[in-house]
Amino acid sequence: MRKKRVYKKYHKADxxxxxxxxxxxxxxxxxxxxxxxxxxLVYGAMxxxxxxxxxxxxxxxxxxxxxxxxxxxxxxxxVGGANYQVPIEVRPERRFILASRWIIGAARAKKGKPMAxxxxxxxxxxxxxxxxxxxxxxxxxxxxxxxRAFAHFAR
Numbered sequence: 001m002r003k004k005r006v007y008k009k010y011h012k013a014d015x016x017x018x019x020x021x022x023x024x025x026x027x028x029x030x031x032x033x034x035x036x037x038x039x040x041l042v043y044g045a046m047x048x049x050x051x052x053x054x055x056x057x058x059x060x061x062x063x064x065x066x067x068x069x070x071x072x073x074x075x076x077x078x079v080g081g082a083n084y085q086v087p088i089e090v091r092p093e094r095r096f097i098l099a100s101r102w103i104i105g106a107a108r109a110k111k112g113k114p115m116a117x118x119x120x121x122x123x124x125x126x127x128x129x130x131x132x133x134x135x136x137x138x139x140x141x142x143x144x145x146x147x148r149a150f151a152h153f154a155r
Contacts, residue, residue: 016043017058021065021096028100029119044116045123052124064126068099068133072144077153086153087144099126099133106132 014023022042030038046057053060074085090098103126107118125131 014039014042017046019058021062022058024096025061025100028097029104041116041119044114045119048117048120049123052120053127060127061123064103064123064133065096065099067129068102068126068137069095070098070137070140071095073098073140074143074147077150079153084150084153085143085147086150087147088154099137102133102136106136 011020011024011027013020014026016022026035026038026042029041046061049055049057049060070090072087073090075088077084077086103122104119107115107122109132110118110121113121122131122133126133
């Protein structure tokens with residue numbers, strides 16, 4: 001049986017910056033459909049980023065996403081009764097999703113500060129190629145590199 005066709009999603013830009021990436025990021029931050037709260041968090045984080053770096057927060061945000069985006073990941077592939085971790089290239093849409101998830105997850109994992117502040121710190125750290133999101137990316141690349149011998153099993 002064939003798979004169902006997956007249609008391309010067209011995302012809306014956010015209100016303040018007019019950028020689709022920020023709109024999507026707000027949606028990933030959102031919990032329980034509380035978009036206003038998520039927007040307040042993201043815009044608060046952007047204001048903090050501007051205070052912390054004295055640079056354009058959009059440029060810092062884009063740099064952070066670019067730095068946190070993985071190039072390779074491993075996928076489980078069953079061959080002859082054995083499961084192999086096969087390194088595969090990450091599609092551009094998935095790169096954005098993973099980078100966003102890791103940045104948000106790293107911010108949520110921190111304790112003792114308001115979320116906007118934690119998010120801002122994580123964005124700034126990722127733009128400087130450091131922080132938990134970057135560590136996660138490097139771990140994924142290390143795993144893919146370790147399993148390079150199984151690359152010929154790629155889908």
